[in-house]
Amino acid sequence: MANRLIGRLPKVGIRPVIDGRERGVRESLEVQTMNMAKAAARLIEENLRLSGGEEVECVISDTTIGGVAEAAMCADQFEREGVGVSLTVTPCWCYGTEVMDSNPLIPKAVWGFNGTERPGAVYLAAALAGYTQKGLPAFGIYGRDVQDAGDESIPDDVQEKILRFVKAALAVAQMKGKSYLSLGYTSMGIAGSMVNPDFFQDYLGMRTEFVDMTEVKRRIDEEIYDKEEYDKALAWTRENCIEGEDRNVPENQSDRARKDWEWEIVVKMTLIFRDLMIGNPNLEEAGFGEEALGRNAIAGGFQGQRQWTDYYPNGDFPEVFLNTSFDWNGIREAFVFATENDSLNAVPMLFGHLLTNTAQIFSDVRTYWSPEAVKRVTGKELKGIAKDGIIHLINSGATTLDATGQQLDSEGNSVMKPYWDINEEDVKRCLENTRFCPANKGYFRGGGYSSQFKTAGQMPVTMSRINLVKGQGPVLQIAEGYTADIEEAVHKILDERTDPTWPTTWFVPKLTGKGAFKDVYSVMANWGANHGAISYGHIGADLITLASVLRIPVCMHNVDEDKIFRPSAWNAFGEDREGSDYRACLNFGPLYK
Numbered sequence: 001m002a003n004r005l006i007g008r009l010p011k012v013g014i015r016p017v018i019d020g021r022e023r024g025v026r027e028s029l030e031v032q033t034m035n036m037a038k039a040a041a042r043l044i045e046e047n048l049r050l051s052g053g054e055e056v057e058c059v060i061s062d063t064t065i066g067g068v069a070e071a072a073m074c075a076d077q078f079e080r081e082g083v084g085v086s087l088t089v090t091p092c093w094c095y096g097t098e099v100m101d102s103n104p105l106i107p108k109a110v111w112g113f114n115g116t117e118r119p120g121a122v123y124l125a126a127a128l129a130g131y132t133q134k135g136l137p138a139f140g141i142y143g144r145d146v147q148d149a150g151d152e153s154i155p156d157d158v159q160e161k162i163l164r165f166v167k168a169a170l171a172v173a174q175m176k177g178k179s180y181l182s183l184g185y186t187s188m189g190i191a192g193s194m195v196n197p198d199f200f201q202d203y204l205g206m207r208t209e210f211v212d213m214t215e216v217k218r219r220i221d222e223e224i225y226d227k228e229e230y231d232k233a234l235a236w237t238r239e240n241c242i243e244g245e246d247r248n249v250p251e252n253q254s255d256r257a258r259k260d261w262e263w264e265i266v267v268k269m270t271l272i273f274r275d276l277m278i279g280n281p282n283l284e285e286a287g288f289g290e291e292a293l294g295r296n297a298i299a300g301g302f303q304g305q306r307q308w309t310d311y312y313p314n315g316d317f318p319e320v321f322l323n324t325s326f327d328w329n330g331i332r333e334a335f336v337f338a339t340e341n342d343s344l345n346a347v348p349m350l351f352g353h354l355l356t357n358t359a360q361i362f363s364d365v366r367t368y369w370s371p372e373a374v375k376r377v378t379g380k381e382l383k384g385i386a387k388d389g390i391i392h393l394i395n396s397g398a399t400t401l402d403a404t405g406q407q408l409d410s411e412g413n414s415v416m417k418p419y420w421d422i423n424e425e426d427v428k429r430c431l432e433n434t435r436f437c438p439a440n441k442g443y444f445r446g447g448g449y450s451s452q453f454k455t456a457g458q459m460p461v462t463m464s465r466i467n468l469v470k471g472q473g474p475v476l477q478i479a480e481g482y483t484a485d486i487e488e489a490v491h492k493i494l495d496e497r498t499d500p501t502w503p504t505t506w507f508v509p510k511l512t513g514k515g516a517f518k519d520v521y522s523v524m525a526n527w528g529a530n531h532g533a534i535s536y537g538h539i540g541a542d543l544i545t546l547a548s549v550l551r552i553p554v555c556m557h558n559v560d561e562d563k564i565f566r567p568s569a570w571n572a573f574g575e576d577r578e579g580s581d582y583r584a585c586l587n588f589g590p591l592y593k
Helices: 025-047 068-081 122-133 156-173 196-203 216-219 227-240 256-278 281-284 318-324 343-358 371-378 424-432 488-495 521-525 540-549 568-573 577-588
Strands: 011-017 058-062 084-089 108-112 139-141 179-183 205-209 297-302 338-339 361-369 390-394 435-438 449-452 461-469 473-483 504-510 532-537 552-555
Touching: 011 025, 011 068, 011 156, 025 058, 025 084, 025 156, 058 068, 058 449, 068 084, 084 122, 122 139, 122 568, 139 156, 139 371, 156 343, 156 540, 179 256, 196 205, 196 461, 196 473, 216 256, 227 256, 256 297, 256 318, 256 449, 318 338, 318 449, 338 343, 343 461, 343 532, 343 540, 361 424, 361 521, 361 568, 371 488, 390 521, 461 504, 461 540, 473 540, 488 504, 540 552, 540 568, 540 577, 552 577, 568 577
Parallel strands: 011 058, 011 084, 084 108, 108 139, 179 205, 179 297, 297 338, 473 552
Antiparallel strands: 361 390, 361 532, 390 504, 435 449, 461 473, 461 532, 473 504
16 A cells, blocks of 8 residues: 555544543543543544555544643644544543644544543533634534443444544545646636636645646657556557447548557556656656656546547546556556546545545436436336436546446445455456447547446445535535436437447436425436536535535535534534535635635
């Protein structure tokens, strides 16, 4: 497991705070308080991993914290250790503002033990009031049931909140200081590809790096890539990537020599995109020191259309294999890379990747098919989870191969796995169930290869999207649901009406019977843009927690209310939970501004 980005991996800091009164009080609490910190650290380290596969490391304060001096010592220790997440724990009363973590840029939570022997809950309330008053929103964690003083177990509801907070906070810490790489700029007037540096800086703590697409052409022409790896990649591609049907009219079809050249170009583009993101030490050995460094990009996107694709092969193949959990070098962490440089879809893809450690799906939110429309067009009825209608997720061939649904769990169910759980049989099935069709020359005059597959299985997934609203700022949309396996005959008829050379995922959102989730049509009608980021699993609650850390309000979701976890300060902005989210985000402002 190797961190491919520059910078230390963030650690989780555990702050055991204590009643500072000596001569009996503090001494009686030392062991219990420190054991509480150790239990929290074990929970985190045993259950969470970073997206690169690294184990999450917790740092416990060298001493319990009974006052300002020890709080300062802990802060100094955490700074030296590279702590990016703060969890305070206590079973007792402590001196609220004296022992608090006052770093405004580190996400913070407080777990107050629910016991009757000591007032841990009283401290929790006092501490949260102090954090709120000082404008340092913190998450409050308090178990539902009273525990005995000697009980060192962590109740299930407390575990859920600790892990939800830490997952979200680690995602925030991992983004900080990294870059979004914009290869090119605006694609076909898509607003999301008008990359907004202020949004990335103020809300995510990230740089934006802009590289013109001519740099890709220069590196192709001047052979600024690892030639040994290129030979390996091209041979692997020819052996494993099955060329699909050319659906262009005969007069627009390329001859074999041109198609072979396009294969060579798209493989070179893949190497170059990756090198631009994270660098490549082999380039320095070849005499390209500057190019070897990369842009320290945790996410990126390629404009492509139309200035590039009217002339050269499209970016579908590079986007596929950057977003996929394997390539010619074997199984590895997927990258986050957006089609058409839609940075506002790359961001929720990044959120999903950091929260789940899995590859992310990029799709057009293309069409709502009602049961009536499907019956009219196909003569057949939708069944099962698709019976109330389906949303066609499809785009120009750049979807991760993890989305084929060909990665299987021990019971043979379709899943999308963290890369360290993927095996060679999973890889083989993903490749065997994908075709790389010559690109539609109507869209892509320069050619290229689009991936073609249908997502299999009934997988739990979450679709999300960031939109920028003038005068408001960023807002997040969330829709939990499932991929749908529809009858092959129905799929074929519907797929032919769009572009059958592109990958298809049929999506069914979970319905609540009200608002944007009244029915499937309403989900489609309320979606705020032409793209969606789709992550494996139902992670809406995690996304809501993450958004609240960053002060991004959620404008649409179908998450159960009892799963929503935001900083305690949000309670001061009204009982309407979504309205209070907007008011709190506006009041506190972006995390890094």
